[in-house]
Structure formats: C-alpha cells, structure tokens
Amino acid sequence: MDFTGLIAYPVTPFDAEGRVSHEDLRGFVGALASSGVDAITVLGSSGSFAYLDRAERSSVARTAIEAVDGRLPVAVGISSVGTREVLDAAVDAQVAGAAGLVLSPVSYVPLTDDEVLTQVRAVCEATDLPVCLYNNPGTTQFDYSLRVVAELSALPEVVAFKDTAADAATFNARHAELAALVPGGALSHGVSGDVLMMSGEIAADAWHSGPAALLPAYYSRLRSAVVAGDQSEIDRVRHVLAPLVDHVAGLRKISGLHLLARACGVAAGDPRPPLLPSPGSELRELGRLLDVLEAEFGDR
Numbered sequence: 001m002d003f004t005g006l007i008a009y010p011v012t013p014f015d016a017e018g019r020v021s022h023e024d025l026r027g028f029v030g031a032l033a034s035s036g037v038d039a040i041t042v043l044g045s046s047g048s049f050a051y052l053d054r055a056e057r058s059s060v061a062r063t064a065i066e067a068v069d070g071r072l073p074v075a076v077g078i079s080s081v082g083t084r085e086v087l088d089a090a091v092d093a094q095v096a097g098a099a100g101l102v103l104s105p106v107s108y109v110p111l112t113d114d115e116v117l118t119q120v121r122a123v124c125e126a127t128d129l130p131v132c133l134y135n136n137p138g139t140t141q142f143d144y145s146l147r148v149v150a151e152l153s154a155l156p157e158v159v160a161f162k163d164t165a166a167d168a169a170t171f172n173a174r175h176a177e178l179a180a181l182v183p184g185g186a187l188s189h190g191v192s193g194d195v196l197m198m199s200g201e202i203a204a205d206a207w208h209s210g211p212a213a214l215l216p217a218y219y220s221r222l223r224s225a226v227v228a229g230d231q232s233e234i235d236r237v238r239h240v241l242a243p244l245v246d247h248v249a250g251l252r253k254i255s256g257l258h259l260l261a262r263a264c265g266v267a268a269g270d271p272r273p274p275l276l277p278s279p280g281s282e283l284r285e286l287g288r289l290l291d292v293l294e295a296e297f298g299d300r
Contacts, residue, residue: 001100003160005038046210073099
C-alpha cells in the first residue's frame with residue numbers, strides 16, 4: 001500500500017447500547033469500497049480508536065477488511081498511549097489482513113523526537129506492513145519536524161506521511177521541502193485537514209479525510225479537479241461542498257461526523273461516551289447543505 005489518492009476514514013458505528021455495530025460497519029465500509037475512493041483507513045481519529053479496547057479494535061479491523069474483500073487497500077490505525085499497545089495493535093492488524101498501518105504519536109505526556117523515533121522503529125521491527133506517519137499536533141502536542149520524517153523515511157516500512165499545516169501555502173512549502181529531503185518520490189506526503197482540502201490549492205500525494213467516507217463522490221470530484229488544475233471545476237465543487245465541510249469542522253470532533261452520517265442516511269449511532277452527540281438542532285442545517293450538493297451534482 002502506498003497511501004496515495006483519496007483515503008477515506010470511516011466512523012465506527014455504535015448501537016443504542018454503545019457496542020460496536022458490526023452489521024452497520026460491514027454495510028458502510030462495503031459500500032464505501034465501491035464509491036470511488038482509493039483506499040480506506042479504519043480506526044483513525046474518525047473511527048474512535050481511542051475509545052475502543054484491544055479486542056474491539058481487532059474485530060473492527062477484521063470486519064472492515066472482510067467487507068472490502070480485496071477491492072481496495074484497507075489500512076488500520078494503531079495509535080495508542082503506550083508503545084506496548086501500539087505494537088499489539090500492529091500485530092493484530094497484520095493478522096487481520098491489513099494493507100498498511102497509520103500511526104500518530106499519542107501520549108499522555110507529549111513525546112520527544114527521540115521517543116517518536118524509537119517507537120516508530122519498534123513498530124517497523126514488529127511488522128513488515130507499510131507505515132504512514134500521522135502528524136496531528138492539535139491532539140498529540142507533538143509536531144513532526146521534516147528532519148525527523150526524513151530520518152524515518154529511511155526505514156523500508158515507512159512509506160507515507162499524513163501532514164497538516166496552518167494554511168495551504170504553508171503545507172505546499174512543507175511539501176516542497178520534504179521532497180528535497182526525500183527525493184525520488186519515495187514517500188507519499190498527504191494532507192490531513194478538510195478545510196485545507198477545500199482551499200482547492202493542495203493536490204499533495206494523498207487526501208486523508210473522515211468526511212470523505214460519507215461524501216466520497218464529491219471529494220473525489222474535487223480532488224480530481226485539483227490534481228488536473230481544472231480551476232472551473234474546482235470553483236464549482238468548492239462553491240457547494242466547502243460550506244458543508246466548514247459546518248462539520250465547526251462541530252465537535254467525532255460527534256460531528258456521527259451527525260453527518262445520520263444526515264447522509266448512514267447508520268452510525270452516537271459516539272461512545274464520554275463524548276456526547278452533537279445537538280440534533282444541527283441536523284436541519286446539515287440536511288440543507290446536503291440538499292444543495294445533491295441539487296448541483298445529483299450524487300453523493
């Protein structure tokens with residue numbers, strides 16, 4: 001797995017009692033595999049990995065991989081507070097048949113460069129699956145320097161870097177700098193942050209997105225336009241997609257995606273406590289913005 005193109009990160013559905021709904025997960029991910037995305041990652045932030053135990057995470061990975069049935073690569077998020085748990089998740093993902101792993105430097109105490117280097121090397125010793133490093137400083141309080149990314153890219157298993165930035169110009173500057181540090185296209189440098197994608201100014205090697213799992217046709221249309229440099233089509237899609245994405249970004253993380261799933265007719269239930277659902281009053285506005293999208297393009 002090379003972690004390029006449009007990579008969708010689905011929510012993990014829960015039933016009314018807060019248990020993982022494998023039936024809903026199977027249907028959701030199975031349909032997503034035929035939606036036009038290039039790959040799927042389960043157990044990312046969107047997939048509530050932090051609120052699941054080891055057995056639940058392993059079973060989510062197995063269900064998703066079975067539902068996709070080889071149609072697309074399925075990566076599995078393995079982030080956890082402790083390295084022991086990260087390694088357990090990596091081994092479980094490989095046993096489940098994952099095509100790759102996504103790892104962010106989660107810790108109760110923010111990690112140092114040396115600690116991140118040590119953890120990633122340990123993962124690469126425990127598995128031969130391709131690894132995508134994830135820079136999520138707003139949550140982890142660790143911001144990957146490009147020097148550290150370049151050093152880790154020397155490991156054969158490290159094939160991708162999921163990155164973010166304050167704005168499109170900053171991301172594109174980081175993209176150019178990283179390309180100089182890791183020449184030859186040996187590392188996929190993808191963007192995380194849907195508002196950045198909606199700028200229409202970042203092609204990157206990949207788009208990593210939670211909302212794309214619920215709006216795959218629209219995200220695919222916008223990404224194709226950005227990659228092709230088709231400004232007319234970029235403007236057309238952004239005009240109707242960006243307001244919805246901006247609205248979801250203004251909701252509470254994870255909870256907002258579960259509410260968007262409801263608006264899209266996807267059975268995902270409420271997020272697992274202690275997270276509370278987004279206010280139901282937001283559902284009407286999400287529905288209105290979806291109606292605008294469908295009126296323009298007629299698909300989802």
